Amino acid sequence: MTNENSRFASVLEVEGTKYRYYPASTVKGSETLPYALTVLLENVLRTVEDEAAAEELANRIVAAGTAGDVGSEVEFSPARVLFQDFTGVPVFVDFAVMREACAELGGDPAKINPQIPCDLVIDHSVIADEAGCAGALAHNMELEFLRNRERYDFLKWAQQSFDNVRIVPPGVGICHQLNIEQFAHVVMTSDAAGVERAEDEPAVAYFDTLVGTDSHTPTANGIGVLGWGVGGIEAEAAALGQPITTLVPRVVGVRLTGALSEGVAAMDVALTFAQMLREKGVVGSFVECFGPGLASLNATQRACISNMTPEYGSTCTLFPVDEQTLAYLRLTGRAPEQVALVEAYAKAQGFWNDPEAPERTYAEVIELDLGSVERSLAGPSRPHDRIPLTGVQERFRAVCAERGLDMKKRVSVELAGEEHEIGHGALAIAAVTSCTTATDPRMMLACGLVAQKAAEAGLAPKPWVKTILAPGSKATELLLERAGLLDGLRQLGFYTCGFGCMSCIGNSGPLFDALHDVADEVELASVLSGNRNFEGRISPDVSQNYLAAPAMVIAYALAGTMDVDLTHDALGTREDGTPVYLADIWPTDAEIDALVASCVNEELYEEGTRGLYDGDAAWQALGSESSDTFAWDDVSTYVRRAPYFDGMTREPAAPASVEGARVLARLGDFITTDHISPAGSIASDSPAARYLEDRGVDAADFNTYGARRGNHEVMMRGTFANVKLQNMLAEGKKGGWTRDFATGEVLPLFDAAMEYAKAGTPLVVVAGKMYGSGSSRDWAAKGPALLGIRAAFAESFERIHRSNLIGMGILPLQFAEGQSAETLGLDGSECYTVAPIDFSAGLPEPRVVVVTAEREDGSTVEFQATVRVDTPTEGRYYQNGGILPFVLRNLL
Numbered sequence: 001m002t003n004e005n006s007r008f009a010s011v012l013e014v015e016g017t018k019y020r021y022y023p024a025s026t027v028k029g030s031e032t033l034p035y036a037l038t039v040l041l042e043n044v045l046r047t048v049e050d051e052a053a054a055e056e057l058a059n060r061i062v063a064a065g066t067a068g069d070v071g072s073e074v075e076f077s078p079a080r081v082l083f084q085d086f087t088g089v090p091v092f093v094d095f096a097v098m099r100e101a102c103a104e105l106g107g108d109p110a111k112i113n114p115q116i117p118c119d120l121v122i123d124h125s126v127i128a129d130e131a132g133c134a135g136a137l138a139h140n141m142e143l144e145f146l147r148n149r150e151r152y153d154f155l156k157w158a159q160q161s162f163d164n165v166r167i168v169p170p171g172v173g174i175c176h177q178l179n180i181e182q183f184a185h186v187v188m189t190s191d192a193a194g195v196e197r198a199e200d201e202p203a204v205a206y207f208d209t210l211v212g213t214d215s216h217t218p219t220a221n222g223i224g225v226l227g228w229g230v231g232g233i234e235a236e237a238a239a240l241g242q243p244i245t246t247l248v249p250r251v252v253g254v255r256l257t258g259a260l261s262e263g264v265a266a267m268d269v270a271l272t273f274a275q276m277l278r279e280k281g282v283v284g285s286f287v288e289c290f291g292p293g294l295a296s297l298n299a300t301q302r303a304c305i306s307n308m309t310p311e312y313g314s315t316c317t318l319f320p321v322d323e324q325t326l327a328y329l330r331l332t333g334r335a336p337e338q339v340a341l342v343e344a345y346a347k348a349q350g351f352w353n354d355p356e357a358p359e360r361t362y363a364e365v366i367e368l369d370l371g372s373v374e375r376s377l378a379g380p381s382r383p384h385d386r387i388p389l390t391g392v393q394e395r396f397r398a399v400c401a402e403r404g405l406d407m408k409k410r411v412s413v414e415l416a417g418e419e420h421e422i423g424h425g426a427l428a429i430a431a432v433t434s435c436t437t438a439t440d441p442r443m444m445l446a447c448g449l450v451a452q453k454a455a456e457a458g459l460a461p462k463p464w465v466k467t468i469l470a471p472g473s474k475a476t477e478l479l480l481e482r483a484g485l486l487d488g489l490r491q492l493g494f495y496t497c498g499f500g501c502m503s504c505i506g507n508s509g510p511l512f513d514a515l516h517d518v519a520d521e522v523e524l525a526s527v528l529s530g531n532r533n534f535e536g537r538i539s540p541d542v543s544q545n546y547l548a549a550p551a552m553v554i555a556y557a558l559a560g561t562m563d564v565d566l567t568h569d570a571l572g573t574r575e576d577g578t579p580v581y582l583a584d585i586w587p588t589d590a591e592i593d594a595l596v597a598s599c600v601n602e603e604l605y606e607e608g609t610r611g612l613y614d615g616d617a618a619w620q621a622l623g624s625e626s627s628d629t630f631a632w633d634d635v636s637t638y639v640r641r642a643p644y645f646d647g648m649t650r651e652p653a654a655p656a657s658v659e660g661a662r663v664l665a666r667l668g669d670f671i672t673t674d675h676i677s678p679a680g681s682i683a684s685d686s687p688a689a690r691y692l693e694d695r696g697v698d699a700a701d702f703n704t705y706g707a708r709r710g711n712h713e714v715m716m717r718g719t720f721a722n723v724k725l726q727n728m729l730a731e732g733k734k735g736g737w738t739r740d741f742a743t744g745e746v747l748p749l750f751d752a753a754m755e756y757a758k759a760g761t762p763l764v765v766v767a768g769k770m771y772g773s774g775s776s777r778d779w780a781a782k783g784p785a786l787l788g789i790r791a792a793f794a795e796s797f798e799r800i801h802r803s804n805l806i807g808m809g810i811l812p813l814q815f816a817e818g819q820s821a822e823t824l825g826l827d828g829s830e831c832y833t834v835a836p837i838d839f840s841a842g843l844p845e846p847r848v849v850v851v852t853a854e855r856e857d858g859s860t861v862e863f864q865a866t867v868r869v870d871t872p873t874e875g876r877y878y879q880n881g882g883i884l885p886f887v888l889r890n891l892l
Contacts, residue, residue, distance in 0.1 A: 006022065006045065006046070006051060006054065007051060008022050008023075008026050008027075008045040008046075008051075008054065009021070009022055010022070010023050010026070011202065012205060012344060012345065012348055014337075014340050014341050014344040014345075015337065015340050017202075017337070018202040019189065019202050019203055019204065019205035019341070019345075020201075020202045020203070020204045020205070021204065021205045021206065021345065021348070021349075022042050022045040022046040022206065023042075023348060023349060024038045024041045024042050024045070024349055024350065025349075025350065026045070027041060027045070027055075027058045027059070027062055028062070029062040029066055030062055030350075031350070031358065032066075032358055032359065032360050032361045033061070033062065033065040033066075033360065033361065034065060034251040034253065034286070034288055034360050034361065034362060035288050035290075035318055035320045035351055035360070036226060036249070036251055036286045036288050036316065036318050037061050037062075037064075037065040037248070037251060037286075038349060038350055038351055039207045039209060039226045039351070040061050040074065040076060040226075040248070041058055041061050041062070042206060042207055042349065043076055043077060043206075043207070043209065044057040044058055044061070044074060044075060044076075045058055046204070046206055047075070047077040047243065048075060057074045057075065060072045060073075060074055060248055061074060061248050064248035064250075065248070065251065065361060066361055068250070068251070068361055068362060068363035068364070069250055069363060070247050070248065070249065070250045070284075071247060071248030071249075072247065072248060073245055073246070073247055073248075073871045073872065073873070074245070074246060074247075074248055075243035075244070075245055076209075076243060076244045076245075076246055077238075077243045077244070078116070078209045078210050078211045078227070078238050078244065079116060079117070079188045079193065079206065079207070079208055079209045079210060080116060080117045080118070080119070080183070080188075080208070080209070080210040081114070081116060081117075081118045081119075081210060081211055081212065081213075081235050081238055081239045082118075082119050082120075082121075082175055082179055082183070082210055082211075082212035082213070082214070082217055082227070083118065083119065083120040083121070083175070083212065083213050083214075083232075083235070084120070084121055084122075084123050084124050084174075084175045084212075084213065084214045084501075085120065085121070085122040085123065085124050085125055085151070085155070086124040086125070086505075086706040086707075086709050087213035087214060087232045087235075087709070087777070087778060088120040088155075088213060088232075089151055089154065089155065089639070089709050089710040090232055090642070090709045090710055090778065090779070090782070091213065091232045091235060091236050091239075091778075092120075092154070092155065092158040092162070093154070093639060093640075093641075093642055093710045094232075094233075094236055094642060094644065094884060095112055095114075095158070095162065095236065096158075096629065096630040096641075097641055097642050097644065097645060098112045098645065098884065098887075098888055099112045099628060099629050099630075100629055100641075100645075101645035101648060101888060102888060102891065102892065103628075103629070105648070105650060105888075105892055106892075107891065107892045109628045109629060110628060111891050112240070112888075112891065113162055113163050113164070113240075114162055114163060114164040114165060114239040114240065115164065115239065115240060115241035116164060116193065116238070116239060116241070117164050117166070117193055117194070118162075118164055118165050118166070118239050119166050119167075119168070119175070119178075119179070119183050120155070120165065120166070120167045120168070120175075121167075121168040121172070121173070121174065121175035121178055122152070122155070122167070122168060122169055122170040122172075123168075123170075123172075123173065123174040123175055123434075123499070123500040123501055124500065124501050124505055124507070124706055125144050125147070125148050125151075125170060125500065125507075125706070125707055126140055126141065126144045126170060126171070126470075126498035126499070126500040126502060126507065127140065127143070127144070127498075127502070127507040127508075127509050127704070128140065128431075128466075128468050128470070128497050128498060128502050128503065128507060128508050128509040129143055129509040129510070130497060130509070131466055131467060131468045131469075131493075131495070131497040131509065132466065132467045132468075132493040132494075132495060132497075133493075133495060134490070134495055136495050136496070136497035136498075137495070137496050137497055137498060140497055140498045141170065141171050141498070141616070141618075142618075144170055144171075144498075145170070145618045145619075147701070147703045147707055148170075148638070148703070148707055149622070150633070150636050150637075150638035150639055151638050151639060151707065151710055152170075152619070152622050153622050153623070154630070154638075154639045154710065155167055156622045156623045157623075157626070157627075157630060160623070160625065160626040161626040161627055161628070161630075164194065164239075166613065167613070168612060168613060169613070169614070169615030169616070169619040170499075170500070170615070170619065171498070171499050171500075171615075171616060172473070172474060172499055172612060172615075173434070173471070173472050173473030173474060173475075173476075173499050173500075174434045174435060174472045174473070174499075174500060174501055175212070175214060176214070176216055176217070176219035176220070176307065176435060176439070176472070177219075177434060177435075177439045177472035177473045177476070178472075178473060178609075178612075179210075179212075179217075179219065179220050180219060180220055180222070180223055180225075180299075180300075180303055180328075180332075180439060181332050181473060181475065181605060181608075181609065182332070182609055182612065184208055184220050184223060184225045185208040185225075185338065185342075186208050186223060186224050186225055186321065186325065186329065186342045186346075187205055187206070187207065187208055187338075187341050187342045187345045187346070188205070188206050188207070188208045189203045189204065189205050189206075189341075190203045190204040190206075191203045205341065205345055207226065207349070207351075208225045208226075209225065209226045209227060210225065210226075210227035211227060211228060211229070211230045211234070211235055211238050211244065212227060212228075212229055212230070212235070213229070213230065213231070213232045213235045213778070214229055215229035215310040215774070215800060216229065216307050216309070216310060216435060216436075216531060217229040218306045218307065218309040218310070218315075218316040218317055219303050219306055219307040219435075219439065220303070220306070221302075221303075221306040221309070221316050221317055221318045221319060222299060222300070222301075222302035222303030222304070222305065222306040222307075222317075222319055223299050223302070223303060223319070223321075223325050223328060223329075224318070224319060224320060224321040224325050224342075224346070224351065226316060226318055227316065228309075228315045228316045229310065229800055230244070230800060230803065231777075231778040231781060231800055231801075231803060231804035231807055232778030233778050233781070233782075233804060233807040233808065233882070233883045233884060234803060234804070234807055234883060236883070236884065236887070237883050237884075237886075237887050240887055240891070242887055242890070245871045245872070245873035245874065246871070247870060247871065249284065249285055249286045249315060250284070250285045250286070250363045251285065251286045251287075251288060251362055251363055252277075252280070252282050252285050252286070252287050252288075252314075252362060252363055252364050252365075252366065253287075253288060253289075253290060253360065253362035253364070253365045253366070254273075254277075254287060254288070254289045254290075254291075254317075254365075254366050254367075254368055255289075255290060255291035255293075255365055255366070255367050255368070256289055256290070256291040256292070256293030256294050256297070256368055256370055257291055257292055257293045257367070257368070257369050257370065257371075258293050258296070258369040258370040258371035258372070259293065259296035259370050259371060260296065260297075260370050260371070260373060261371055261373070261374070262588070262589055263375060263586060263588075263589070264373050264374065264375060265375075265437075265440075265442070265443050265446065265549040265551070266297070266300070266301035266302075266304035266305060266437070266440050266442070266443060266549075267304060267376075267436060267437050267443060267529065267547075267548065267549035267550075268373050268374065268375055268376045268549060269297075269301070269304070269305055269370065269373050270304050270305045270307065270308035270436060270531075271308070271376045271377070271378045271383070271384075271386045271547065272368070272373050272376065272386060273305055273308055273312065273317070273368075274308050274311040274312045274378065274383050274384040274386065275312075275378075275384050275385070275386035276312075276366065276368065277312035277313075277314060277366070277384075278311070278312040278313065278384035279384075280364075280366060281313075282312060282313060282314045283313035283314070283770075283796075283798065283799065284313070284314075284315060284799045285314055285315065285363070286314065286315055286316055286318065287309070287314045287316065287317040287318070288317065288318040288319070288320075289302075289305075289317065289318070289319050290320070290353070290360070292355065293368075293369070293370045294319070294320075294322070294353055295322065295323075295324065295353075296370060297324070297370075298324050298327075298328070298440075298442075299324050299325055299327070299328035300328065300439045300440040300441060300442075301440055301442070302319045302324070303439045303440070304436055304437060304439060304440050304443070305317060306318070306319065307435060307436045307439070307531060308383065308436060308531055310531075310774070311383035311384055311531060311532075312384055313770075313773070313798065313799070315799060319353075320346070320351055320352065320353040321342060321343070321346035321351055321352055321353065322352065322353035325342070326339055326342065326343055329342060330602065331600065331601070331602055331605060332602070332605045333602055333605050333606050333609075374388050374389070374390075375388070375389040375549075375552070376388055376389060376548075377389065377392050377527070377546045377547060377548045377552065378533065378546065378547040378548075379395075379533055379544060379545055379546035379547060380396070380399055380525070380533070380543070380544035380545060380546060381533060381534055381535040381544070381545060382533070382534070382670075383531060383532060383533060383547055389552075389566060389567055390565075390567050392546075392562070392565070392566070393562070393563060393564055393565040396425055396525075396544070396562045396563060397563065399544065400424055400425070400523065403523070405424050405523060406424075407423065407424060407563070408423075409423055409424065409521075409522065410422065410423050411423075411518045411521050411522055413464060413512075413514035413515060413517075413518060414514055415463045415464055415512060415514055416463060418463070420462075420463060420464060422464060422515075422518075422522060422561075423522060423561070423563065424522050424523040424563065425523065425524075425525050425544070425561045425562035425563040426464060426515070426522060426524055426525065426560065426561055427462065427464070427465050427524075427525050427526065427527060427556055427557065427559070427560050427561055427562065428464065428465070428466060428511050428512075428515050428524040428525065428526055428539065428541065428542050429465070429466045429468065429503060429508050429511070429526035429527070429528065429538060429539060429542060430461065430465050430466070430467050430468070430526070430527050430528075430553050430554070430556060430557035431467075431468035431469075431470065431502065431503035431504075431508065431526065431527070431528040431529065431530070431538075431553065432447055432468065432469045432470070432494060432528075432529050432550045432553050432554070433468065433470045433501065433502050433503045433504045433528050433529055433530045434470050434471060434472030434476075434499075434500070434501055434502070434504065434530070435472065435501060435504050435530050435531050436504075436529065436530055436531040436547075437529040437530075437549060437550050439472060441476075441479055441596060441599075441600045442592050442596060443529075443549055443550050443551070444471075444476055444479060444480060444550060445479070445480075445483055445485065445587075445592050445595045445596065445599075446549070446550070446551040446587050446592055447489075447529075447549075447550035447551045447553070447554055448480050448483060448485025448486070448488060448489055449485065449488075449551070449587035449591060449592070449595075450551040450554045450555060450585050450586065450587065451485065451488040451489040451491070451492050451494060451554050452484075452485055452487075452488030452489075453488075453584070453585035453587070454488070454492060454554065454558055454571070454580075454585050455487075455488045455491040455492055456488075457572075457574050457580045457584070457585065458572075458573075458574050458575050459492075459558050459571060459572040459580055459585075460491075460492060460493075460558070460572075461492055461493055461557035461558055461560065462557070462558075462559070462560025462561075464512060464514070464515055464560065465493075465557050465560055466508070466509075466511060466512060467492065467493035467494050467495075467557055468494075468497055468502060468503055468508065468528075469489060469494040469495060469496050469497060470496070470497060470498050470499065470500060470501070470502040470503065471496060471499055472499075473499070473608060473609070474499065474608040474609065475604055475605050475607075475608025475609065476608075477496055477499075477608075478604060478607060478608045479599055479600065479604060479608075482599045482604065483595045483598075483599045492554065492557065492558075494554070494557075501530075503526070503528045503530060503538055504528060504530030504531060504532055505532070505537075505679070505706070506537050506538060506539070506679055506680040506704075507704070507706075508526070508538055508539045511524075511539060511541050511542075515541065516541055519541035519542075523543045523544060524541060524542045524543060524544075525542060525543070525544040525545070525546065525561075525562045526538045526539065526542045526544075526545045526546070527545075527546045527547075527548050527552070527553050527556040527557070527562075528545065528546075528547060528548070528553065529547070529548060529549060529550040529552075529553050530547060531547065532674075532774070533545035533546065533547050534672050534674045534774060535724045536674070536675075536680075536722055536723050536724035537674050537679075537680075540680065540681070540723050544562065546562065551586070551587075552566075555571065555582055555585075558571040558572060559571055566582045567582065569581075571585070635695070636711070637692060637695055637697055637708070637711060637714070638707070638708055638710055638711055639710040639711065640710065640711045640712060640713060642712050643712065643786075644882070644884055644885075645884070645885065645888065648881075648885055648888070650889065650892060651889075652879055652880045652881060652885065652886075652889065653881075654839075654879070655809065655811075655839065655878060655879065655881065656762075656790070657834065657836055657837075658762055658764065658790050658791050658811065658832065658833065658834040659762070659833045659834075660761065660762070660831045660832075660833060661761070661762040661763055661764045661790060661791065661831065661832045661833070661834075662741055662756060662761050662762075662763055662764070662831060662832075663729065663763070663764055663765070663766050663828040663829070663830070663832070664720075664738055664749065664752065664753055664756070664763040664764070664765060664787065664788075664789060665720055665727045665729065665738060665749065665765045665766070665767075665828075666727060666728040666729050666765075666766050666767075666821070666827065666828030667725075667726070667727060667728070667765065667766065667767040667768065667771070668726065668728070668767070668768045669767075669768035669769040669770060669795075670768075670769065670770050670773055671725075671767050671768070671770075671771050671772070671773070672772070672773045672774035673772055673773070673774045673777040673780035673798075673801060674722060674774050674777075675720070675722045675724070675725045676719065676720055676722075676772070676777070676780040676783065676784070677705075677719070677777035677779040677780035677783060678705035678706075678709075678714070678715050678717075678718025678719060678721060678779060678783065679704075679705050679706060679722070679777075680704060680705060680706075680722075681702070681704055681705075682702040682703070682704065682705060682708075682714075682718065683721070683723070683735075684699055684702075686717065686718065686721060686736065686748070687717035687718075687721075687736070687748050687750040687751060688702075688705070688714050688717040688718045688721070689702060690717075691713055691714060691717055692714070705718045709779060712782070712786060715779050715782065715783055715786075716750065716782075716783050716786040716787055717750045718736070718783070719736075719749070719750070719779070719780075719783030719784060719786075719787055720736050720738075720749050720783075720784075721735055721736030721749070721750075722735065722736075723735050727749070728827070728828060729746075729828050729829075730746055731746050733746060736748055736749040736750065737749055738752050739752070739829075740752040740755055740756070741829060742755060742756070742759065742761075743755075749787075750787070753787040753788055756788060757788050761788075762788065762790045763787065763788045763789045763790060764789060764790060764791045764792065764793060764832050765784065765789055765791075765792045765793065765794075766793045766794075766821050766826060766828055767792065767793065767794040767795075768794065768795050768820060768821070769794070769795045769796050770796055770797075770798055771792065771794035771795075771796065771797050771798065771801065772794075772797055772798040772800070772801020772802065772804075772805075773798045773801075774798070777804075778804055778807075780801060780804065781801065781804035781805050781807060781808040781810060782808055784805075784808070784810060785808040785809060785810055785882075789810055790809075790810060790811065791810060791811040791812075791813055791832075791834060792805055792810055792811070792812055792813065793813050793814075793815065793821070793832075793851075793865065794812070794813075794814060794815070795814065795815050795819075795820050796814065797812055797814065797868060802868055803874070806869055806874045806877055806878050806882075806883075807877055807882055807883040807884075808882050808883075809878060809881045809882040811834070811837075811867065811869070811878065812867075812868040812869070813834070813849070813851070813865040813866070813867060813868065814865060814866045814868050815863070815865055816848075816863070816864050816865065816866070819863060824853075824861055824863050825861060826853055826861065829855065829856055830853035830854055830855050830856075830861070831853070831854045832851060832852070832853050832854075833851070833852045833854070834849055834850075834851050834865075835849050835850040835851070835852075837849055837867060839869070839875045839876075839878055839879040840879070841872070841875075842871075842872025842873070842875040842876055843869065843871070843872050843875050844867040844869050844875060846867075847866065847867055848864050848865070848866050848867070849864065849865055849866075849867055850862060850863075850864060851863055851864070851865050
């Protein structure tokens with residue numbers, strides 16, 4: 001929404017065209033605000049309809065920015081929403097159910113409609129069932145449609161029935177890369193957003209901002225678009241026109257100097273950022289980059305760095321607009337008048353990277369000399385555990401020693417009729433995957449050059465390595481083809497097997513049978529050019545996962561093991577017996593520069609995105625006619641009518657108090673949303689498998705949890721079911737198990753939750769530090785809510801997950817500083833009662849609440865916990881039972 005009569009508005013003329021805009025400079029003290037706060041400032045001036053309220057919120061932003069600290073609550077109205085299909089399907093399921101609920105409560109279902117542009121990219125469904133051969137792409141696409149037809153039929157209906165929705169079919173690319181290549185405007189106009197205006201009125205120009213249902217939405221920050229990941233439920237509200245409330249963030253500046261050394265890639269910088277900023281502690285902060293080193297990084301290198309943002313807990317990592325930004329916009333086919341608008345608007349708003357401008361005020365400034373960055377990997381299970389290439393073998397062996405592994409152990413595996421001996425660290429997967437690195441042409445060209453040189457030297461990956469190539473867009477594959485590098489990749493078995501996220505989200509498909517059979521005997525590893533390597537994520541058979549630049553993925557595939565020093569050990573030998581080292585096949589920057597100059601041009605991106613929304617014949621054959629409400633298929637096991645609005649009334653009831661609650665899961669530190677949210681394959685002995693079998697689904701057709709996110713029955717059965725999850729109540733059993741304290745039995749966690757539900761027993765979770773780290777998975781909150789969990793205790797929460805818990809009516813309670821379940825002597829066998837909390841004024845009263853834990857012997861432990869409902873709007877969400885009932889009541 002835009003306040004057309006605001007006294008804050010002005011006129012900007014660009015090449016003869018006039019635009020209405022809201023200069024941040026109208027607010028006193030804004031001159032030295034960080035770039036990110038300038039965007040927030042413009043946002044409230046433009047979108048808050050009451051001028052006095054807009055001025056008040058603007059002053060809050062200036063006050064916090066000037067002080068370099070966290071400020072009070074403000075409203076943020078993003079210009080766009082970005083969805084990927086795993087998180088997008090349940091959002092549109094909720095929209096469809098909301099339409100029904102609206103009609104049942106006497107409202108107009110057509111009101112339930114996105115109010116701002118929404119893009120959904122189907123990129124999370126394709127699985128690398130087949131890889132390493134010429135037919136892999138076609139085979140995987142065929143399987144994708146067979147598995148997901150019900151979901152895709154539903155998405156076709158959504159595209160036809162909701163306004164402001166564009167859907168990119170499968171097999172095109174990933175949402176983050178397409179966002180910066182195609183969707184992002186950098187500067188939006190009301191015309192581009194489809195807002196009607198009188199003929200004599202100028203269009204409104206404003207910062208392009210977004211939220212996305214994938215935590216790596218900040219990729220777009222690399223080209224000057226402020227955006228971050230939110231849960232699906234928060235994104236739904238934004239799409240429906242509700243502002244997102246947030247505290248004015250603390251902004252940390254990273255001052256860049258120097259330039260990258262020979263052979264160092266943007267991925268190496270991203271891993272350096274992850275390590276450096278995780279150590280500094282920037283959770284919940286905004287990070288932005290400035291300084292003389294900025295100009296040495298191109299736009300896609302910046303996007304690679306911004307993509308890594310969630311791995312150090314920051315909300316976003318923003319780069320200002322400069323000539324590098326404009327060059328990228330021209331390269332990717334933006335119209336000349338749009339590029340001119342971006343330049344003029346950025347300069348008018350003080351968002352242009354001007355080295356002569358006054359220094360901005362930051363809460364803290366961190367210095368990074370780009371020349372100090374070295375080639376690196378990160379692992380074995382956390383993205384911020386960076387290791388210099390020179391120390392990878394040493395670190396790998398140290399991890400093995402910590403785990404008590406015998407490094408002399410060898411097992412025999414038979415592959416293609418030949419016997420091979422492998423040990424701990426044998427590389428099961430080498431994946432050049434999308435997201436962090438595929439956006440940058442330089443890294444993909446380096447990858448192709450390493451493969452070409454290796455093939456020319458007669459090298460090949462070890463036979464036990466599953467080789468995966470999953471470009472982030474058609475333009476990326478086209479680049480490799482035009483550079484003449486696809487043949488070298490294919491000679492090494494790196495055939496394109498899908499355009500999607502694949503390995504980075506656990507869609508690696510099965511390992512070779514021989515490796516699967518020995519996964520319990522030796523510790524297998526993977527190397528991938530993605531951004532996530534959490535334990536159990538890449539493959540349930542793989543224990544150690546390492547992140548690296550694409551070229552380094554090729555090198556490790558050749559070595560076939562993590563137990564190698566690539567800086568000294570040979571990768572193999574030529575036919576004449578001479579050794580081949582990494583230095584022999586590593587390309588020079590001059591070689592990469594030459595290919596960039598000859599192959600990376602506007603025509604590449606124009607051809608690479610041609611027919612973006614058309615899809616193939618299988619997609620075009622789908623479809624149902626538009627309608628106000630969706631015709632649910634009662635036998636569908638993919639898309640089911642969700643229960644979130646069942647029994648809802650027009651007026652909210654006060655949230656029920658938490659009394660006599662049992663602990664469903666007692667967890668440790670760094671529990672990620674991957675541990676909580678259903679993801680990956682559906683185990684044959686799981687409650688979700690039983691549900692599907694009862695409905696006639698064969699085990700071969702279970703598909704993945706991600707593909708079945710539109711079915712709440714499957715998802716709630718898979719909550720807390722990650723094979724690596726250690727629930728301390730499960731007597732050493734890993735995965736979805738817990739103790740039912742009513743019987744003393746250790747049961748599947750879902751079964752125990754249902755028994756508690758029959759008895760009317762509320763449930764809680766007790767965890768340690770950084771609860772809910774990782775991807776912005778809405779099912780990490782939806783699943784627990786459906787299981788009956790009413791509160792979550794933790795020493796600290798990751799930002800997005802805390803917000804999502806509130807959005808589903810779950811109360812986040814934080815132990816007092818210095819206290820934990822351990823220090824309080826809580827083992828999870830207690831019954832928990834939380835003293836009453838009043839949310840009638842928005843913020844909780846009291847903010848620090850007394851909790852009583854009653855032990856089985858009748859003794860009690862009383863302690864205090866902070867109610868982490870941080871803003872009045874969050875309080876209203878909780879008061880309404882969650883964000884969705886709140887939005888629906890508002891629309892009614």
